[in-house]
Amino acid sequence: NAGVTQTPKFRVLKTGQSMTLLCAQDMNHEYMYWYRQDPGMGLRLIHYSVGEGTTAKGEVPDGYNVSRLKKQNFLLGLESAAPSQTSVYFCASRALRTENTEAFFGQGTRLTVV
Amino acid sequence: GENVEQHPSTLSVQEGDSAVIKCTYSDSASNYFPWYKQELGKRPQLIIDIRSNVGEKKDQRIAVTLNKTAKHFSLHITETQPEDSAVYFCAASRAAGNKLTFGGGTRVLVKP
Numbered sequence: 001n002a003g004v005t006q007t008p009k010f011r012v013l014k015t016g017q018s019m020t021l022l023c024a025q026d027m028n029h030e031y032m033y034w035y036r037q038d039p040g041m042g043l044r045l046i047h048y049s050v051g052e053g054t055t056a057k058g059e060v061p062d063g064y065n066v067s068r069l070k071k072q073n074f075l076l077g078l079e080s081a082a083p084s085q086t087s088v089y090f091c092a093s094r095a096l097r098t099e100n101t102e103a104f105f106g107q108g109t110r111l112t113v114v
Numbered sequence: 115g116e117n118v119e120q121h122p123s124t125l126s127v128q129e130g131d132s133a134v135i136k137c138t139y140s141d142s143a144s145n146y147f148p149w150y151k152q153e154l155g156k157r158p159q160l161i162i163d164i165r166s167n168v169g170e171k172k173d174q175r176i177a178v179t180l181n182k183t184a185k186h187f188s189l190h191i192t193e194t195q196p197e198d199s200a201v202y203f204c205a206a207s208r209a210a211g212n213k214l215t216f217g218g219g220t221r222v223l224v225k226p
Contacts, residue, residue: 031212033214035216040123040218040219041218042120042203042216042217042218042219043158043203043216043219044216045213045214045215048212048213050212056212058213059115059215090157090158092214094214099146099165099209100145100146100148100163100165100207100209102148102160102163103148103160103214105157105158105159106157107156107157108157
């Protein structure tokens, strides 16, 4: 049981390049999230998904796109990377229950855009 | 949407002393308040959570209190140890809500 796994762990991009971050969870969770973590800014929600085939915008969605074609995977895309997207990206997942449940995080992806 | 404010942003305490972190939230419909701990270079992990039907919850050296009227909640760490050094995040969510909104984080340093 690996939990939540992110790929890659590190990446350096040039301004204007594109890339996709992959998040995979093996806990059969319905909810999945992408957050970015910047110094002093906490964890800010980029996009999230409440189930296969559905996505929604979070607090800071501009410049990012997402897809959830399979329940276990949640992809985050950067079409044209900018230096402002330099950050640590965390994926998380939660189970759907009648009460709130714990969010499990991936190990993070450190992205640098030069 | 929900807004969560967290204070202080940094906290330095002597080993054995207590540490207190406070959070306020804006959405009166929020009823789930977890706390996550993030060690250097690691992922955030849940350490304790509280729901709105209780005012306090304790787990060994950590406790969380909730004041729904004032819309604030706090994390208390007693008898701090060097391994408590980390960044702590509070968060809030509505009932069975699909979004989890985090505060800005508190960097805690426990000095031996």
